[in-house]
Amino acid sequence: xxxxxxxxxxxxxxxxxxxxxxxxxxxxxxxxxxxxxxxxxxxxxxxxxxxxxxxxxxxxxxxxxxxxxxxxxxxxxxxxxxxxxxxxxxxxxxxxxxxxxxxxxxxxxxxxxxxxxxxxxxxxxxxxxxxxxxxxxxxxxxxxxxxxxxxxxxxxxxxxxxxxxxxxxxxxxxxxxxxxxxxxxxxxxxxxxxxxxxxxxxxxxxxxxxxxxxxxxxxxxxxxxxxxxxxxxxxxxxxxxxxxxxxxxxxxxxx
Ligand SMILES: [Fe+2]
Ligand SMILES: [Fe+2]
Numbered sequence: 001x002x003x004x005x006x007x008x009x010x011x012x013x014x015x016x017x018x019x020x021x022x023x024x025x026x027x028x029x030x031x032x033x034x035x036x037x038x039x040x041x042x043x044x045x046x047x048x049x050x051x052x053x054x055x056x057x058x059x060x061x062x063x064x065x066x067x068x069x070x071x072x073x074x075x076x077x078x079x080x081x082x083x084x085x086x087x088x089x090x091x092x093x094x095x096x097x098x099x100x101x102x103x104x105x106x107x108x109x110x111x112x113x114x115x116x117x118x119x120x121x122x123x124x125x126x127x128x129x130x131x132x133x134x135x136x137x138x139x140x141x142x143x144x145x146x147x148x149x150x151x152x153x154x155x156x157x158x159x160x161x162x163x164x165x166x167x168x169x170x171x172x173x174x175x176x177x178x179x180x181x182x183x184x185x186x187x188x189x190x191x192x193x194x195x196x197x198x199x200x201x202x203x204x205x206x207x208x209x210x211x212x213x214x215x216x217x218x219x220x221x222x223x224x225x226x227x228x229x230x231x232x233x234x235x236x237x238x239x240x241x242x243x244x245x246x247x248x249x250x251x252x253x254x255x
Pocket of ligand 1: 149
């Protein structure tokens with residue numbers, strides 16, 4: 001192939017890509033009712049305004065970081081979790097857990113404990129996070145993540161865990177957890193893995209040094225040993241949580 005025909009082909013490829021981008025940009029991005037509810041409105045929004053020549057976005061969203069065909073957990077960290085503070089909260093918690101000598105599966109639990117807050121849904125985040133991870137981690141890891149949702153509201157002086165100052169700022173002086181949280185706490189207290197979930201709270205680092213940056217590479221080996229990465233890629237596999245990874249990847253698929 002001559003240099004000239006190669007450059008013509010490159011130009012064609014660029015033009016095609018531009019065309020595709022344009023086509024995607026013209027698609028309707030149908031927001032889930034949940035996204036609209038977050039604005040105080042129960043509505044389908046523009047999701048029903050499709051018709052001839054006006055279609056809903058299906059597939060990759062060109063506005064979001066491009067994910068590889070077979071995404072790994074690390075790819076989700078890179079492309080779908082909030083970078084900066086949220087991301088550092090997870091890394092710094094895992095870093096502290098490691099320094100405190102926790103077993104690797106609990107270091108992993110700390111690394112992933114708020115994955116729902118940082119990349120999916122805030123409300124009931126411990127439950128969403130546990131469900132997302134359940135097929136891929138040790139049962140104790142996902143159980144601990146589920147239960148930190150409730151335990152974080154209740155002190156345990158035996159390990160020096162007090163009610164977080166941050167929660168007073170976040171929810172106000174008088175905030176009382178809902179009955180289901182209280183009931184979950186009571187159940188968790190009696191469970192054999194109670195202390196594993198409690199360790200997430202103990203290492204849940206709200207105020208960390210913004211000048212210290214922990215990198216995900218530090219936990220590469222732990223992820224390799226304790227996270228069962230599917231060879232097809234997260235979301236392309238067939239587990240009870242695959243659809244959740246696909247939703248994180250393509251949050252605005254029309255259906
Ligand atoms: Fe949390
Ligand atoms: Fe946290």
